[in-house]
Amino acid sequence: MASLEAVAETGMDIVPLYFQRYFATFPGDESMFYNRQSSLGIMVNEMLTALLSQAEGSDWVPTYLRAQVATHHDKGIIPVERYRAALGILIDVLGATAGDRWTADFEDAWRSEADKMYELIARHY
Ligand code: HEM
Numbered sequence: 001m002a003s004l005e006a007v008a009e010t011g012m013d014i015v016p017l018y019f020q021r022y023f024a025t026f027p028g029d030e031s032m033f034y035n036r037q038s039s040l041g042i043m044v045n046e047m048l049t050a051l052l053s054q055a056e057g058s059d060w061v062p063t064y065l066r067a068q069v070a071t072h073h074d075k076g077i078i079p080v081e082r083y084r085a086a087l088g089i090l091i092d093v094l095g096a097t098a099g100d101r102w103t104a105d106f107e108d109a110w111r112s113e114a115d116k117m118y119e120l121i122a123r124h125y
Helices: 002-008 014-025 027-032 036-055 061-072 080-101 104-124
Strands: none
Touching (some): 014 027, 014 036, 014 080, 036 080, 036 104, 061 104
């Protein structure tokens, strides 16, 4: 949680930063996001909430991810590795936004939750 405070203290909205980076990396995915006004903020917010809740040991996260993977199949062709990249970009953006406030411990903790989450996603894919 301290790591998110480090991001919040900058006063920056990470949603546009996240998708700027995501679409620069995967320009072909842009056309799938046709309802951006409502979907972008929700997606980033739910990715963060799921990672934090998983870290706290909440038991709803695997069920939630199974449901997200199922509904995401209807949005277009999303290779499973794309989920790993999407989580990785989120952590890149958190670190880049927090700047000097970001510590090696924050980095390790988020990367390890992302690895765990990707394993769950790949299991349900
Ligand atoms: C842990 C990973 C992810 C989570 C938790 C997540 C969650 C969400 C949520 C909550 C929404 C908004 C509600 C909805 O439309 O169903 C959404 C929308 C969407 N997500 Fe994800 N997502 C993840 C990864 C990805 C990845 C890797 C892609 C690859 C392209 C993707 C593509 C989309 C698209 C195309 C939409 C709809 C956008 C629109 O209608 O404008 N998501 N996601």
